Amino acid sequence: MEEGATSRSLLQKQKLDDNEELIRISCGEEDEGLLLQSDQSSSTITVVVVLSTLIAACGSYAFGNAVGYSSPAESGIEDDLGLGSEEYAVFGSVLTIGAILGAISSGKFADFFGRRGAMGAAEMFCILGWLAMAFSKDAWLLDLGRFLVGCGIGVLSYVVPVYIAEITPKNVRGGFTSLSQEYTENLQLISEDGIRHLFQKKYAYLIMIGVGLMVFQQLGGLNGFGFYASTIFESAGCSIKLGTIAAAVVQISMTAVGVFLIDKCGRLPLLLISAAGSCIGCLLTGFAFFLQDLQCGKDLVAMMVLIGVLVYWASFELGMGGIPWIMMSEIFPINIKGSAGSLVTLVSWIGSWLTSYTFNFLFEWSSAGPFFIYAGVCGMGVLFIAKMVPETKKLALEEIQASITVQ
Template sequence: MEEGATSRSLLQKQKLDDNEELIRISCGEEDEGLLLQSDQSSSTITVVVVLSTLIAACGSYAFGNAVGYSSPAESGIEDDLGLGSEEYAVFGSVLTIGAILGAISSGKFADFFGRRGAMGAAEMFCILGWLAMAFSKDAWLLDLGRFLVGCGIGVLSYVVPVYIAEITPKNVRGGFTSLSQFMISSGQGLTFLIGSLVSWRTLALIGIIPCLVHLLGLFFIPESPRWLAKCGRVKEVEAVLQFLRGKNADISQEASDIIEYTENLQLISEDGIRHLFQKKYAYLIMIGVGLMVFQQLGGLNGFGFYASTIFESAGCSIKLGTIAAAVVQISMTAVGVFLIDKCGRLPLLLISAAGSCIGCLLTGFAFFLQDLQCGKDLVAMMVLIGVLIFPINIKGSAGSLVTLVSWIGSWLTSYTFNFLFEWSSAGPFFIYAGVCGMGVLFIAKMVPETKKLALEEIQASITVQ
């Protein structure tokens, strides 16, 4: 993602033009008359944009599939390979160790090989990892496979939303990029469902399917025009934009903005990761890192990796709990996809964080009642209701650093959850509730609205604050 690395005077040129005009866009050959507001250039939704987004989002489904795997596979793996709780905690968390390495390299990887190349390489790692897990006979090969899958999804967690954001019109960018989160939730939820019906080895083989679909689909979608501009391939930028926006769309202004902005970036020398910690970028980094810290330390992956353990300890049917969690997670994420461009990101972030806080409090209180030997049926009901609220996600990546912080937080949560849960079944959820509560305050105070702003405008408005 081409962000930061330019002077204030250059960035301020990307501000919104006060003189907006209504333009007519086409959504296919037969759909006419749809009006959207635009600054200076066309904002066209075409079949190419939709299909490219769907194919890219298959990577997000593979991401969710990997995250959701450990919960339904837990009992089968422990029985077949004789793993104890500590060994399974290593298996659950080694995914995030691989993802940390993937996240560290994701930005440079995507800049060097392109968005499509990075996604393709990531899926190769995932396929090798799933095969190793499916045919493992002992813990080391199982952990190696999980690690390889982690490396792949670490790259995908950054590249997929970046690619989608870079090819979609700004008027609908929020909804399109939210499709990535919807596919993550769908992958995780459907893995819960399928995992209750098949063995853990079969579930690992099924995990290869979305990787193959994504890998093959990459041959049929265009490269990101912003990456092409960064490589100096100006003619290809215009050709790809025309392909994405439709043959009758006027892409001259959009192409000019992208090329000019990227050329300005090239004038500034890159000083590596230290360059991010200049004063003018402090607000940007604080927002990106802060969102990741509050999301991951709020216990999201504690639930995702160990849902079966939570439901079983509460006396709730594992199958009922995972099915209910999957249905609610997928449906609520779908609602977010449709609402994000209408309501904006900020209100949905606040609702997500507040909902997670309430869910954690309710779940923690339920286990507290269980420790007091209160009614088991009531405890099971409260835990089920609590975790149905809890999975609502607030993820938003802003570069390799932010993705790295996200995966470090994910590792801390996934590795420590089993030990915290053994120490106190209620304690972890009260801790997570406190983190989510602080997250609500952070979002309300620090996070700006980005509704209907171009990527360059967002970067400009945040950087110059």
């Protein structure tokens, strides 16, 4: 008995290569082993790590194409296939339905095929989906194609950030993981044992953080601005081409700024600035449409909407776009990682579907209404982040999880 107890507390070292050492800590029956990297390897960045990260982050390119496609293609698809606004709302939102199913099955993919195999399988779903949309002559094939793309990005949304977080050193983990930005999540198949661990009281705080961040990210207007940018600009009398190009430039630029700042300034300050800025962007856009409804300041409406949309995207991409996914890959212990990721991701995709499906109806009811609703959600997000979300900058995964679980 004594010998067995002693063996459970030993540190077992396994050489990985000349520069890195892996330490396994056995913690007994209740807690599973934790993997720690020695300090010597924590700052090592190799060419293989950089290239692997860049290749894995290509999954976000597939995600970005899928999310951004419905906005500029709206008028063309409606004309070619004769779709009404309700049918197009289904087309826009069916992506998230596929993503929910893909997210639920992504853990199974990762278990059977490994991280790389799962990414490859997901890309095949995306390829088939895009081909179906490209050659569709009927609405059902168009929706099927977008559904398949959703399944693919649902799988990618789990695999990409977890893979990157696992292969990168802790001092640059935030920047590397944020390359996959807002559109990657951490998910695994829910198991009976995982559910049992998930609903223990000591993990309630972690679940609140994960679910809360995803709720405020999605219900703060992400898919309203993303899926229906063309509708927003056209209704305001602003050039669609100018607006979409400007928004794309701002998104790319601010994502790069966020990657640079995340490991210097920390997660929490960027989240607070991002949520507050998103709120301001929504208020500006909503106020512009409010003036339009009152037939006041007609010359200012287009400019105010453009500024509001750009402020929203600049703020969102700085923090709320990618950091919630980074936080999710950091805060959950290994024994609940799959179950917690499944729950949080499911909440995120449901919120994504809700926003994308309801925007058209809300916008027809009141052009200013949806943006004021989004502003209120973003404002509540600021309070939630300030009160609930911890700072995880430059902490080892085990240090983050231990400190939060203790709270």
